[in-house]
Amino acid sequence: MMALPPQLNHELLKKDLNLLYSRIESPQISHLVLSSLDDWVIPFNIVEDNFQN
Secondary structure, three states: HHHHHHHHHHHHHHHHHOOOOOOOOOOOOOOOOOOOOOOOOOOOHHHHHHOOO
């Protein structure tokens, strides 16, 4: 994992990243979700869990 720049608010960043594990209802319209298998910020399994339907 890469080192984070010191000017970032690390606590806020951790809070935002933890929100990725929460289930959020997506709109009932067609939409496109782009992701990557090697994304180190948002792992593919999190995207897949949130948008599997």
